Amino acid sequence: MAQDQPATRGDLRFEPLKIQMGPSHPAMHGTVRIDLTLDGETVVEADVHIGYLHRGFEKMAEAGTWTKVIPYTDRLNYVSPLINNVGYCGAVEKLLGVEITERCKYVRVFISEVSRITDHLTAIGASALEVGAFTPFLWAMQAREEFYFLIERITGARVTTSYPRIGGLRWDLPDGWVEQYEQCERKLVRMLDDIETLLTRNRIFIDRNADVGVMKADDAIAWGFTGPCLRAAGVDYDVRKAQPYLVYDRLEFDIPIGHKGDNYDRYLVRLEEIRQSVRIIRQVIRDIPDGPVNVSDWRIVLPPKDQVYDTIEGMIAHFELIMKGIQVPAGEAYYAVEGGNGEVGFYVVSDGSGRPYRVHVRPPCFAIMQGLRDMIVGGMVADIIPTFDSINMIGGEIDR
């Protein structure tokens, strides 16, 4: 519509009001800007601008060895960095044609599901916050904090994990990880029940979220939605089922789906996915085999330190891996994992030089953000905040 001209609505004339929402605004998660055209409090047009968090990840990845990309992947979706680590390492391993060990596969599933829990807890807690409920947010953060302690114990860092390596892991899980996880789980389950009590049947919460920010299944597929936003619309697509990786094909879990594709469905889907992640982790704890977590090929994984310091063979392998890097054969590979927000895909190209020729990320948020305009136009300006939250945009991932 011609926004500069006075428009008519019924027999009333109105002046469209243009306001900039963001990029820096207390209610905007991450740095993003929405150019709004308002008629009173109704959104008549919205133009979503991304790119404020662009660091040049994909270009930086071409500068170092394949291994040196891993810390950059922490900074993609920084609410679930371990899933990005697993995805990138999986892509390079696919190009290398290397089969990682059984134990490593289970550990990677475990850390992926732990990360999914922290990711969904953040989204659910914030969705309550957006409509004025502060308590569930604090509870969710408290439960997430327990998981961050667990992640810190495993990887040495809360967010900048860089735990997986090409061909395995930095190190095995620490002693007592099962007990510590069970402690987290007790807290999580109690907290989930409490949150459900406060939110799921809450009149205010339902009024603010049900039938708001609707994205129908056909449109969601057309926009390239994946993850909870697509499943809330009723499409049962999940990378863990559609193209099972690691050991997901051996684990029992369900894919929750919604009906309407509104904010409320997205909340329910995330809530149920946390419970399914718990179910997966119980099976991992039951099934995880003993054994090494790294492949034994010295062309891929650093030799143990006693071999490096005491034998020339280990020394040379260490030297070559650090100085020249893993020699990935020329070719290209795409490897996708189910991230917190949907399909996180890594498309890697090697020219055989020991340095990545190209590392492209398919961030789930990017496709979802395309649909944001359609989700908020026609709604109220106050509904933008809960809708924007329910898609859980992560700046680090979308802008790279």
Add this chain to the structure above:
Amino acid sequence: MPTLKIDGREVTVEPGTRIMEAADRLGIPIPRFCYHPGLSVAANCRMCLVETNKSPKLVPSCYDLCQDGMEVQTRSERVRAAQKAVLEFILLHHPVDCPICDQAGECDLQDQYFQYDYQPSRHAFRKQHKPKARILGPQIIYDAERCINCTRCVRFCDEVAKAPQLRQVHRGERTYIDVFPGRELDHPYSMCTADVCPVGALTTRDFRFKCRVWFLHGTPSVCAECSRGCSVRVDTYKNKVQRVVPRHNPLVNHYWACDAGRLAYHRFEADRAVHAMSRGRAVDYPEAVQGFADAIGTGPVQVVLSPFMTCEDAVAAVEVFRALTSATFFLGGRPDGDSDEVLIRADKNPNRRGLQMVLQGFGVSAEPLTALSQDARLLVVFGDENLEQPAVQTAAGSASSLVVFSALAGPVLESATFGFPITTPYESDGTYVNEFGVLQRVRPAVSAPGEARGAWRVLLDVAEAKRIALPARTAAGLFESAANRIATWAGLSYLDLGEFGVDLNARAAKPGEAGESARGAAASGDSNR
């Protein structure tokens, strides 16, 4: 002409071709330690074993000749097993020295272990100890524990340097390389033994512990120590020359270079001229240019050219002085020195032939230094080595005005009417022609300190101050303008010089074709890089 298949790829070669040479031609990699293209074949490291249908056992591909109908496998299971076994034996007593070894980062042993062996040690016993850090001569230190006894160094001394100073001593696993008792490894090419050494056993004392090789930035250039003009690679770090190593050039020096040429960069490490000078005080460069420009053009001038100047320097000098005054040109340079049958030439100047060609192309003749007249009104001297010539010193003392171009600081430059700091051969951008007529490109490996710049740049600025038009404002342009005047250079530009340069004698013999073939060689050289 035997036709054979290597890894399924057919190739036809001349009789007498080794399997490895045929594989190299196809680009099929075969690992090697003892084979060197510039030396005789020893076939003692066994790293290059391949499987053929002509022999029940694996054969060394560096030694066995190609036969008609031969089928060679370079990556079969048997070959892989042999490569692993060979590397395991070679590494059996190898010390854990990579962190303190100068070779680390450019070590064949590291690269080939990582590519062909990559398995843990199975050696649970004490390692054999041998002499370490043995001083073999003025330039070379030997570490017997790192040595794999490939004998490349022994063969180099025997065959190329014609100075059989190295031998293998002891037997079996106790073997190592040594000089004869009471003798030293002191022939003029001794540093080449460190180049041919595939591991860190032989290292040069000049480069030892100086810089890790992965920090080095290599620039292909030309050695300026004698009129052979060996192709070299100048390795620099933090804008300092760290070492100079020979670069393969079949037209000039094959794989080798002499010790004196590699160490020549030390001459320019201290006392560099960095300011334009006038009668004992530092002046602004534009002021010095203007003063020099004012001094010429009112009478005869004597110009002492240096065979260390690039061809482009000479072109600029001839253009400027020819246009302004009645100039007399003299050609100086360092006095003759030792020579031998290998590389070293008696003429210790890199570009005498090039300067002669330029002067001839402009129809200008150069007098010897003895013809310098006393009481010159204006004397212009290029090159610090000319300042050491008695004839120049006498003439400089009596000239009314003296203008000096020198890379090194010194009393003559400082007290001259005008003194300009110029670049060393490691900082120059231009071309040299060696004694045998091979035209090669000199590239700046480091940037010049202070106000030092190429003599041709100073001369261009002088030309501008005098408002005379020169044919070009870049080194490449000066070269191309000169190429129109010199018959054997006809049509050449920097793009034609490539990796090996151009053999001007060949162009003189067959003007049309030779140019094309030189260009072809240059192009193939580029693709190898």
